[in-house]
Amino acid sequence: RTRADFADSGLAHLLAVAGLHLGIVMGLGIAAVRSMLALSEHAALRWPCRQIAAVAGLVLGCGYVLLTGAHLPAQRSLVMAAVATLAILTGRRVVSLRSLALAAGVLLLLEPEEMLELPMQMSVAAVMALVAGFEACATPLRLLREGEHAWQRTAGRIGHLSLASILAGVACLPVGMAHFADVGAWFVLANLIAVPLAAFWIMPCGMVALLLMPFGLEALALVPMGWGNAVVIWLAHHVAAWPGAHVGVPQMPAWGLALFFLGLCWLCLWTRPAWRLWGVAPIALAMMTP
Structure with a gap:
């Protein structure tokens, strides 16, 4: 029942070890390494800290993918992350439709049958819509984030999260219609709450728990992680119960x-x-x- 509620509320992607989780893990790792390098004046002035942090983040991402079983969605996300890291090392644009095309081309060369599978189709549709959508809306979002007033900056952050949910969700709707013959109406609202909670609470607690496991102290992080999970599960149950959360359509x-x-x-x-x-x-x- 919980799995069905996650699907009906548009939160099923949180259950798959894929791009969101890998992005959070690598992002936290990159931030930690860059912060540590910035503490050294010699390193900050003379070393390529951004590139070093990017490589460290990719290594951490590889470890995370291996630790979680190296499933296909995680491998696909790791290929995309490797392309992004290569872009950082060579001074190219990190997020672009060319990087998506390169990653998708590599994946299809390795396993061409994946073109007909749901994860590949949803991944490509979502990333394509996100890259193109944020390019088209870059100017108004930047004006909001750099606004003089606090309400403008807050609106910019909320707008950024909302736009991400709308673009990815709408791009994946037809794929869901083709594979599952249903649509949901509340995925934007559910993701607006659940994704930041996963990024800033659940996943960091999980990473801290992993670091504490050799000392037998993982409960210090797993208990708070459980609180965050409970909020997301509660959200999934309630959103799935709203009218229009699960509407059957012809396939x-x-x-x-x-x-x-x-x-x-x-x-x-x-x-x-x-x-x-x-x-x-x-x-x-x-x-x-x-």
Whole structure:
């Protein structure tokens, strides 16, 4: 029942060891290493601290993937993280559609059958929408985050989280229609609460617990981690009980899903607004195929 409620509330991705978890682990590791290097004047002035921290974060990410069983979604995320680390080391853009294309190309060369599987389709759709969406909304978000007033900066942070949930959730809706024949309405609200809680409370507590295990003191971190988990489970139960949280729809045919991806690629890859908006047409047709 709990697993079903996580799916209905749009929080099922929290249960999969994939990009979100790996990003949190690597982000915390990079922040810790850069902070320690900044304590040394010699290192801060003479060493490439950003690149050293990025490599340390990737090593930590590899350890995390191995520790959790090296499942395919985690391997896919690790390939993307390796591409991002390479971009940092070479002074290129860290997040771009080219890096997504490179990572997806490597994965499809290794296991081409994954193109037909749900995790691959959702990952590509979500990341493509996130990269293109944040590029399109970069200016207003930056103005809010750099605003003079506190309410502007707060609105910028909330808008950043909300936009991420909307872009990833909406991009994955047709994939869910094709594989599960259902849609949910409250995923944005649920993720707006659950994702920051996972990033700033649950996952850091888990990492601290791992460090304390050799000394038999892991309970000091696992108990607070359990409090955070309890809040997310409570949220999943309540959101899943709201009207519209789980709506059955006719299953989207395979050619409808292909049409959706064609429209999504068109919408995300073009930079001219007049050309880009033509991608809405195949997406609308795809949504009508059920």
